[in-house]
Amino acid sequence: MEALVMLAGLAWDPEIRGILTVVTGFVVLMGSIWLIVATNSGIRLATLMSAAALMGWMVILGSAWWMYGSGWKGDAPSWKTIDINVGDLGASGLMEARLLPNSDEMPTAYELVVASGDPTAISEFNTLPTAGENPDLSVDELTALQADRQLRNEIITRSELAAVARNVTDDAGLRELGPWRLLATTEAGDAQAQAAADVLAHPDLGFVSSADYKLLDAYTMGGKPALQDDPNRWDRIRHWITNSARITHPTRYTVVQLQGVLDQEVAPGEAPPRPVVDPEEPVVSVVMVRDLGWVRLRPALVTIGSLLVFLALCYWLHVRDRELMERRREFESSKA
Structure with a gap:
């Protein structure tokens, strides 16, 4: 019974609907234009003209993809x-990585804050909450809050300090650690x-x-x-x-x-x-x-490939028109 339930849950869905949607859209949109042109110009000429128009449109679309890095993109x-x-x-x-000093060879971020005297860095990473700012807290709660804030000040990283007071890390020479x-x-x-x-x-x-x-x-x-x-x-x-x-x-x-x-240890019900x-x-x-990456490579190939096919089809149409004009002149000269 369990095997039957498992088999009943299996499904075979190869996304035929998606394939049919694309094929139907292509046939309806392209096919309708081709049919209208074919009724006036014949099947061969209609095929050449429709294909040239499609490739010209692909050149425009591919150019937009290529310019903005959208559409059929490559790896970012x-x-x-x-x-x-x-x-x-x-x-x-x-x-090059060997030129970067080890972390223990540089002053900590908290040491930089204390030695800098920068008001922004000190107010952010070297101040503790006071009883005046938290009148509703008891002495024990205020002490715990101050201990947590002091711990937070002491464990800040240099990158965190640079996000708040870039001038402090720059003055300490961390902007030019050799090439780093x-x-x-x-x-x-x-x-x-x-x-x-x-x-x-x-x-x-x-x-x-x-x-x-x-x-x-x-x-x-x-x-x-x-x-x-x-x-x-x-x-x-x-x-x-x-x-x-x-x-x-x-x-x-x-x-x-x-x-x-x-x-x-994390106490139950408390923040880590x-x-x-x-x-x-x-x-x-x-x-x-x-x-x-190569985000614009595929759009570039689509644009260039479509342009080459478009030029080839246009040249083919040009050759066909020249042959038609030549035969028309021969026919008119034979009548004369």
């Missing part, structure tokens, strides 16, 4: 992992997502889920020149012209770092605690290269 740009380094970046397989520069969390979204997926795909690293590690910092180098800070209109125009005129694309690398966290990195765990650096 993405990050490709080329190395996962555990511990010392000096042993990385990428020579620090990325803010707002700039490293897709790179961090790809790094997290690749790390979880390697069980030998010991990470089972995203709760087992904390994303630290992201660094990048190469690529097209970026727009300078506080650009004026002419800077934007010059940047757009120079980047648009650049034929080659310089290789761009990005390093995303993460580290295992301490195991913390803030992830705190385990100082005994090594820093894992995911080295990636930017793959520019």
